[in-house]
Amino acid sequence: MARLLLIEDDKETADEIRAELGERGFDVDWAANGIEGLDKARSGEAEAIIVDRLLPGMDGLTIVEALRHAGVRTPVLVLSALGAVDDRVRGLRAGGDDYLTKPFATVELIARIEALLRRPAESRDTMLRVGPLELDLIERTAKRGERTIDLLPREFRLLEYMMRRKEQMLTRAMLLEEVWKYKFVPQTNLVDVHMGRLRRKVDEPDEPPMIHNARGVGFILRVPA
Amino acid sequence: MSLPDFARTTTFRWTLAVAGAFALYIVVLFAAVYWRTEQYLTARSDAVVTLQAQTFAAATPERRSDAIGEFLRQDPRMVQYAGLFTAEGRRIVGNLEALPGDLQIDGPAQQSLLRVGPGGSETTIVRAIAARLSDGSVLVIGRNVDEVEEIAEIVGGALAVGLLPALCLSIAAGALLSIRAQKRVEEVNLRARRIVAGDLRQRLPTRGVDDPFDKLAMIVNGMLERIEALIHEISGVGDDIAHDLRTPLTRVRVRLERGREHAATVEELRAVVDQSIASLDQSLAIITALLRIAEIEHSRRLEGFGQIPLAPLLREVGDLYDPIAEDKRVTLRVDAADEATVHGDRDLLFEAVANLVDNAIKFTPEGGRVELALVRRDDEPVIRVKDTGPGIPDDERDAVTKRFYRSDKSRGTAGLGLGLSLVAAIVKLHGFRFSIAAGPGCLVEIACPQLH
Numbered sequence: 001m002a003r004l005l006l007i008e009d010d011k012e013t014a015d016e017i018r019a020e021l022g023e024r025g026f027d028v029d030w031a032a033n034g035i036e037g038l039d040k041a042r043s044g045e046a047e048a049i050i051v052d053r054l055l056p057g058m059d060g061l062t063i064v065e066a067l068r069h070a071g072v073r074t075p076v077l078v079l080s081a082l083g084a085v086d087d088r089v090r091g092l093r094a095g096g097d098d099y100l101t102k103p104f105a106t107v108e109l110i111a112r113i114e115a116l117l118r119r120p121a122e123s124r125d126t127m128l129r130v131g132p133l134e135l136d137l138i139e140r141t142a143k144r145g146e147r148t149i150d151l152l153p154r155e156f157r158l159l160e161y162m163m164r165r166k167e168q169m170l171t172r173a174m175l176l177e178e179v180w181k182y183k184f185v186p187q188t189n190l191v192d193v194h195m196g197r198l199r200r201k202v203d204e205p206d207e208p209p210m211i212h213n214a215r216g217v218g219f220i221l222r223v224p225a
Numbered sequence: 226m227s228l229p230d231f232a233r234t235t236t237f238r239w240t241l242a243v244a245g246a247f248a249l250y251i252v253v254l255f256a257a258v259y260w261r262t263e264q265y266l267t268a269r270s271d272a273v274v275t276l277q278a279q280t281f282a283a284a285t286p287e288r289r290s291d292a293i294g295e296f297l298r299q300d301p302r303m304v305q306y307a308g309l310f311t312a313e314g315r316r317i318v319g320n321l322e323a324l325p326g327d328l329q330i331d332g333p334a335q336q337s338l339l340r341v342g343p344g345g346s347e348t349t350i351v352r353a354i355a356a357r358l359s360d361g362s363v364l365v366i367g368r369n370v371d372e373v374e375e376i377a378e379i380v381g382g383a384l385a386v387g388l389l390p391a392l393c394l395s396i397a398a399g400a401l402l403s404i405r406a407q408k409r410v411e412e413v414n415l416r417a418r419r420i421v422a423g424d425l426r427q428r429l430p431t432r433g434v435d436d437p438f439d440k441l442a443m444i445v446n447g448m449l450e451r452i453e454a455l456i457h458e459i460s461g462v463g464d465d466i467a468h469d470l471r472t473p474l475t476r477v478r479v480r481l482e483r484g485r486e487h488a489a490t491v492e493e494l495r496a497v498v499d500q501s502i503a504s505l506d507q508s509l510a511i512i513t514a515l516l517r518i519a520e521i522e523h524s525r526r527l528e529g530f531g532q533i534p535l536a537p538l539l540r541e542v543g544d545l546y547d548p549i550a551e552d553k554r555v556t557l558r559v560d561a562a563d564e565a566t567v568h569g570d571r572d573l574l575f576e577a578v579a580n581l582v583d584n585a586i587k588f589t590p591e592g593g594r595v596e597l598a599l600v601r602r603d604d605e606p607v608i609r610v611k612d613t614g615p616g617i618p619d620d621e622r623d624a625v626t627k628r629f630y631r632s633d634k635s636r637g638t639a640g641l642g643l644g645l646s647l648v649a650a651i652v653k654l655h656g657f658r659f660s661i662a663a664g665p666g667c668l669v670e671i672a673c674p675q676l677h
Contacts, residue, residue, distance in 0.1 A: 101513075103509060154544055154545075180545065182545075182572075182575070182579075190545060190546075190549065193548045193549050193552055194548055196548075197548050
């Protein structure tokens with residue numbers, strides 16, 4: 001059970017988040033202000049930290065900077081009501097690992113925390129494998145079992161990202177930010193369309209599905225049972 | 226003790242200092258003039274008495290007394306003194322009562338106190354010379370140097386006449402200037418206080434003259450104008466948000482209320498909640514989009530600017546939208562061969578182009594075509610998005626770039642009605658030109674002048 005630290009001054013929000021995360025099996029410690037938060041964060045007990053940017057008398061980014069300065073490498077998710085693109089960039093530059101704009105869907109928050117906890121190690125493997133799926137990063141080829149999958153470059157990029165994060169919920173916003181590097185929310189459901197293409201190529205009708213649409217908010221690549 | 230306000234101003238102090246320095250300079254100048262004049266006059270008197278003494282000394286003793294008498298008679302201004310004394314000091318002839326004791330005999334001309342008048346009752350200071358003659362008598366020749374005192378008087382008088390009024394004048398001018406400056410400052414203070422109190426229409430007073438104070442006032446006024454415009458914009462954004470959120474929020478409220486009253490099963494209640502969440506998400510998306518437009522319109526976010534090659538950007542947009550077009554059975558063609566680069570923010574430009582393509586695909590009916598092209602016109606790169614959709618009627622072309630405008634024809638197509646406003650804001654930030662041309666279908670262009 002992963003221990004998390006939530007630094008958030010609004011009690012009601014904090015209670016909601018703690019309840020939600022508690023239900024998902026997280027053990028959430030709560031700090032209501034920056035000083036307390038920084039102390040708890042320094043103790044290094046938390047496996048991931050959630051920091052609100054607007055704390056009384058303090059910018060949450062200050063905490064992140066202080067932690068990074070002190071050599072604490074615990075992954076940090078920054079929450080903010082400031083949603084501008086520049087704010088996001090600033091948040092990541094300060095040492096945050098991810099940035100989520102309030103208000104957010106709970107699943108989005110959980111997906112991002114899980115992603116932080118299971119950050120893929122920088123591997124030098126040139127071959128990725130998930131169940132029967134194989135991705136050759138040198139040859140740029142993909143296979144499912146013996147079947148060769150013909151992928152467009154953009155589909156290859158998407159599948160690579162998913163294979164590095166197998167069994168993990170990837171929300172639309174995460175995919176947009178990470179795979180496409182797009183920092184805006186398109187009006188059309190771009191991710192679904194692209195995912196639909198990839199899915200038709202990866203999961204043929206007679207094969208057990210690997211790409212799953214999860215609760216309408218994102219996608220998971222699973223090893224077929 | 227407190228000075229009057231104007232006396233405490235910097236202007237006044239400077240005026241005083243300058244006036245003081247000026248007065249000192251004049252005094253020194255006059256003193257120099259006086260000193261040089263005195264020197265000159267003394268030297269001249271010395272030369273005269275020396276010459277005179279030599280003349281008398283050269284005369285025969287018989288002629289000498291007469292010559293001295295004649296010399297004194299011919300001096301109506303009474304500036305000459307002469308005396309001939311025996312070796313014992315008794316007066317032989319002349320208008321001097323006694324041989325002056327302080328006068329060195331056979332020395333150069335010097336200053337001396339002479340006793341004159343009946344019985345030596347008067348004394349006068351003169352330049353004098355004394356010489357012992359061959360017969361043992363002593364000759365004294367003097368010359369009054371009253372002229373030097375007169376000159377001193379004249380110089381002093383001139384100083385009094387010229388300097389005092391000049392000093393008074395400069396103090397008066399200083400006071401006047403500082404009072405005027407202070408009046409302007411007070412006026413500015415008053416207006417500034419009103420502005421602080423919330424009256425943003427106030428402006429600093431200007432006189433239309435080309436002085437630094439006026440220039441400063443004009444700069445501040447320019448700032449105030451900008452601030453006022455911004456405040457209006459912000460309240461405009463606020464109004465937009467309030468107006469356009471009321472509708473979806475009211476819908477959510479009604480839906481929740483009805484669901485609470487009428488939902489018979491948990492499933493029905495869930496459906497109501499799901500719909501409500503979707504509506505709320507839409508409302509949030511509207512806020513985000515509006516704030517974003519305002520941010521782009523009003524910030525000078527130029528930190529992300531760099532040289533952006535346009536062709537790869539267009540191809541990437543094409544790549545992103547290719548499957549969407551295909552799903553809709555719309556042909557998406559990208560024609561970007563030009564090597565053009567522009568100075569801009571890549572993410573924003575991408576967003577603008579993506580928005581245009583998104584719109585084009587959305588409004589183009591099945592079987593239609595969307596063309597994304599990079600062309601060159603008048604040596605300017607132009608991004609062109611052309612579609613075979615219904616196009617935008619002439620009378621609506623301006624309106625579509627306004628916030629929330631949605632053509633009647635597009636009702637029923639998903640979207641927030643903010644896309645083109647966002648494009649317009651991004652284009653404006655870059656100093657590009659955005660145009661919607663008449664066509665069959667819709668033809669929008671972003672002309673990218675390359676400024677340096």
